Amino acid sequence: MAQVLEFKLPDLGEGLTEAEIVRWLVEVGDVVAIDQPVVEVETAKAMVEVPCPYGGVVTARFGEEGSELPVGAPLLTVAVGATEAPASPAPSAAPGSSASGASSAGAPAAGESSAGSESGSGNVLVGYGTGAPAARRRRIRPERVGTPAAPAPAPAPVVEPEPEPVAVPAVAGEVNGQQGPVAVVSPLVRRLARQHEIDLRRLTGSGPDGLILRADVDSAIRRAEEAARAQTRTAPDGPAVAEAPTAGAAAPAAAAERIPLRGVRGAVADKLSRSRSEIPDATCWVDADATELMAARAAMNAASGPSGGPKVSVLALLARICTAALARYPELNSTVDTAAREIVRLPGVHLGFAAQTERGLVVPVVRDAHTRNAESIGAEIARLTELARTGKLSPAQLTGGTFTLNNYGVFGVDGSTPIINHPEAAMLGVGRIMPKPWVHNGELAVRQVVQLSLTFDHRVCDGGTAGGFLRYVADCVEQPAVLLRTL
Template identity: 45%
Template structure:
């Protein structure tokens, strides 16, 4: 038998660390290749990690809630290896285990090529006892420590980096993690001003910001202070569109897709972009250029228990209304379940956010970084409205378009929004635009 460490793999999209959300195995469990062993949260999504080996779990190095950097060990496996019986029975030295050049199996969804040699050296972490491992499995303590030599505070590399950035001496921090491991929350507590510490009477609650919520906060700050943003508003009678949606849902060939108002808005947006392509663009700061994109990669903002996510529908302009409806429903369900792959959360060219589902009439959305515009769709209200020279009850909603004023000016943004509103007010008019 030999011991093999499984380190946090590179999950792509520039992600350098992940938080362990939950273990799907325990010490002593026998697992198969590609069996899910853990669930981690990146800055973009929840990701399930499959086992890189077939064998028995011998160690869990971290506990849920701890942030782990790419390349740090997560758990260890006891695996069968070829060799003589004596070789199989003798435990491999720690250094030999970590430097074993044997190629790793190909995993589902990630992993370096088996012939790749570009693997960073891993540092041994003395004294780090595995989570849930028996006492005998822990590294033995030194027989005697030199007089006056203090034990190094135990913390993961990301926590040490954060401590350096905040000027916190880890020796002054009490770790609340497994066997005294210092966590990010410990640093937050240590660096918080005394007057803002949680009150003893429970009137104050501190919520750590991490994962998707942290990434969203960072993106919104970059967007708000990185681009001059302006908004235009339009209130429109969408009764013909709501009637169209009802008819589509009653038809056999479209009932299964259940196209709703949001799908029609998405289709109207794609059509309007043909006449105003300036809004399907991005600002290239280093080159000082506006880059227009031929295809529409449409982001749909989705509220999830883990925060705001914006999965992208690729080539939305090439899809039919029914296809868009199915794609919107599918990505929303996947996002709420936290299963959206990180690759599907990038590359958007324009975004729609549906604030109407929360009963809100209007709002001024902040741009998704790297995009020229975002459209907010308000709630549909049944209210008195001028119709054919008389007052009648009609379905009315408000649209709000926020745009990057470096890329487009008010004339282009207003024409684009008016095009969308015109299509929703008279869906039959699209026959003149396609």
């Protein structure tokens, strides 16, 4: 006899309490294998495919695409060990789910593997399954259930309800009678369109290969607002009436836009507020002549040849300089246990680097950066940056950092006083590298100059330690040969 098991939204780690359903990967009536991804959710940290620990027939889904569910809320129910689907499945809260889809589910045909005969794995980790290959999704057809004794009359056609106007953009839709994918990658763009009831299937993207960008959605929102204003100026039985300001009357105030602090933006706001309220931070900065560093980088990349592997980036060299500086000044690779009133010096350097994405600011972490050379750090930074760009970073890749490198020079600015990435103790900021007049060997010359700033937790060290760290970094930038002592 089939046993219907309820799968709840698991704890996705790092204190996350809720997640937004981005896309369902299964439908009611589908057969799922153990640890097969069933839904894609977005948390405050990453986009995650959630695997189901049970194998069997999906009998119900809970939650529409775009809705938020708290951890522990039901996601779906699965009939485990079913030879035919339950007669009265639980109602589905997701669009497209129907009782007929569940009641027609049964055992797979001969020769197909029966996922319903397996027990749950229990391996719903932080957004991951056990890594077993997922079974091909398939819908069970009534003619495969049991052995028919006689031909049964054809069932009456099921009339699907007419879909309502789309308020939640789908991944695929119909445009001019043809089915095709909607070219949207960013969950931010989907959410913005959903909030303003913009049908993404009607938009033409201005990005590469027709990709719909935020600017396209913003333009559609403005057009909709202008059309609404024009409609309000039109009398019911006459032509449009021009709005003329009345003498002495004040113009109506525009309504303020309210943007919910949710998702990545909400998580960043909480972390920065906590950093400011808990950490007594201070900032010191110095200008450095980066001409020799840029020359050393050019020499490294020239020596590798046209097919000698990936180029070494400036960020990778600065990251390697940071790990060398932290070996000399371990006070800055620490955190503060406020409850125990203790400074905790950490044994390894897990180097975070700030990356701006369409979902907002994220800080991927290069694990064990103190054991890597510049080339290895650069390769890992490139890999994590690509995952950040596509929104595929896992929560584990965004947490656990011990020190952060922030290259705000890419925005064309010289300096900043960055906020420490709580619960770390320091952050090194790097401005743009640009030609400036500089006294070199007693003469005025044009050199490549960069401003470095260090924001540090004054509880873990005093200004002498912070100044020593920053000065060592600047010395390595000005004379890269200083690093040879630690390589």
